[in-house]
Every structure is written in structure tokens, then in C-alpha cells.
Amino acid sequence: MKRENKKSNALFEGVKEFKEKDFVIHQEIFKNLEKNQNPHTLFIGCSDSRVVPNLITKSLPGELFIIRNVANLVPFFRKDLDAHLATSSAIEYAVNVLEVENIIVCGHSNCGGCRALYASESKLKNLPMTKKWLELAQPVKALVKEKIKTEKTETCKRDELTAQLNVIEQMKHLLTFPYIKERLDKGKLNILGWYYVIETGEVFNYSPEKQIFERIE
Structure with a gap:
């Protein structure tokens, strides 16, 4: 089923340009990846079209195993x-088969998913699957409300705070996987939490010791 439009035509042209230019540049890399992959990092990011893991990290094909x-x-x-x-x-395949060395959980600014935690029932009426999926982040909503109340955090920073605390919460979820906990304890795995700011290109790394996100520079 093909319904042509300007955007789809641009995608086809993009494929042609990739084959003629980008593929040629990285042809040796793709040749080496023909039968096997050996990514060093599992990147868990949002489906948001503005978040592009390989672009943000300047990673080449074969370096990131990506979940969005x-x-x-x-x-x-x-x-x-x-x-x-x-x-x-x-996650299971990345850790147990590919044996990645790092897992990155990357949140971002202006995240619609995090903002949907505060949406009314009427707004989520036509999104039952999304509503169910976001139950995994419900603990974050309570943490944000408490932080705004006790630390007098500005309400206008709610979305940023939600996205950042969500990263920390999902890092904790990773530790419920026994094989992840085992590899982490043996020093074979590193878990990182990132917060990406779309409009500035800045990426902040979470420091468990300081309990803050620090800009990578």
C-alpha cells in the first residue's frame, strides 16, 4: 500500500542518498557487522522523534543497542x-546475550509522556494503552508533588523535575532484574542516567553520590 506524498518521497530520496554517500563512508564498518553485532551500550530512550541516540552520542553503527x-x-x-x-x-537480550558494558536511561526536556502523568481522565480517554503503560511512572508523580511541597520547587519546573526523577526511578527498576544486579555487583556493568535538553543540545549525567544531574562537558 503506497500513498505518495512529499514526506514519503523525501524518505525514499534519503534512502538513495544513504546508499550513495553515508554507506560508502562506513562501508567497512557495515562489512564487519554483516554477521555479528557487539554493541557496548544499551540505550533506553523515549520514542520522541527529537531524541536521536546515535546523533547525541556520536556513535557509529553497531555501538548502541537501542530500546525506545x-x-x-x-x-x-x-x-x-x-x-x-x-x-x-x-533488556534481557542486551545483557545476557550481547553482554553490554553500559546501560543508559535517557530522559529529555518537554517529554509528552511525563507530562501525561498529570493529564485528566478525559484527555487520556482515547489513549488506554498509553495510560496503562504510564503506570510504570506513577511513583514519580508522587515524588514530584512531595518535592514541590517540601523543597518549595517552582511549579513551572514540574515537567523538568518529572523527567529527571523518572530517569532515576527507571534506573531503580533495572536493578529488579537479577542478572543486571549480578553483573553490576561484579563490576561488569555500568548504569547511567541522562537528561537531554532538546533546545540546547546539553546532556546531564546523574551522579548518585551527589544526587544531582551534572552537565557533561
């Missing part, structure tokens, strides 16, 4: 096989 979903969420580990399989199976 609404609000960069990580399900809790569960032994039963009936929930959140798309994300959980990708």
Missing part, C-alpha cells in the same frame, strides 16, 4: 511472561 518507548520506561522484572515483553525481552 513512551517516556523511556523500564518495567519491573517479572517471572511471568505476560507483560511488557517488548522492552523486557530487549
Whole structure:
């Protein structure tokens, strides 16, 4: 089923340009990746079209194993096989088969998924799956409300605070996976939390020791 429009035509032209230019530049890399991949990092990011993991990190093909979903969420580990399989199976494969050395959970500014945590029932009426998925971030909503109340954080910074605390929460979710905890304890795995600011290009790394996000520079 093909319905041509200017945007789809641009995509086809992009494929041609990739083959003629970018592929040629990295042809040796793609040749080496023909039968195997050996990414060093699992990047868990938001589905938002403005977040481009390879561009942000200047990574080449084969370096990142990428999971993207609404609000960069990580399900809790569960032994039963009936929930959140798309994300959980990708985490399982990245850690147990590819044996990645790093896991990055990357949130970002102006995240619609995080903002939807505060949406009314009427606004989520036609988004039942999204509403269900965002239950994984519900603890963050309570943390933000408490922080605004006790630390007198400006309400206008709610969305930024939500996105950042969500990153920290999802890092905790990763530790519920026994094989992740085991590799972390053995020093074979590193877990990082990032916050990407779309309008400035800045990326902030979470410091567990200082409990703050520090700009990478």
C-alpha cells in the first residue's frame, strides 16, 4: 500500500542518498557487522522523534543497542511472561546475550509522556494503552508533588523535575532484574542516567553520590 506524498518521497530520496554517500563512508564498518553485532551500550530512550541516540552520542553503527518507548520506561522484572515483553525481552537480550558494558536511561526536556502523568481522565480517554503503560511512572508523580511541597520547587519546573526523577526511578527498576544486579555487583556493568535538553543540545549525567544531574562537558 503506497500513498505518495512529499514526506514519503523525501524518505525514499534519503534512502538513495544513504546508499550513495553515508554507506560508502562506513562501508567497512557495515562489512564487519554483516554477521555479528557487539554493541557496548544499551540505550533506553523515549520514542520522541527529537531524541536521536546515535546523533547525541556520536556513535557509529553497531555501538548502541537501542530500546525506545513512551517516556523511556523500564518495567519491573517479572517471572511471568505476560507483560511488557517488548522492552523486557530487549533488556534481557542486551545483557545476557550481547553482554553490554553500559546501560543508559535517557530522559529529555518537554517529554509528552511525563507530562501525561498529570493529564485528566478525559484527555487520556482515547489513549488506554498509553495510560496503562504510564503506570510504570506513577511513583514519580508522587515524588514530584512531595518535592514541590517540601523543597518549595517552582511549579513551572514540574515537567523538568518529572523527567529527571523518572530517569532515576527507571534506573531503580533495572536493578529488579537479577542478572543486571549480578553483573553490576561484579563490576561488569555500568548504569547511567541522562537528561537531554532538546533546545540546547546539553546532556546531564546523574551522579548518585551527589544526587544531582551534572552537565557533561
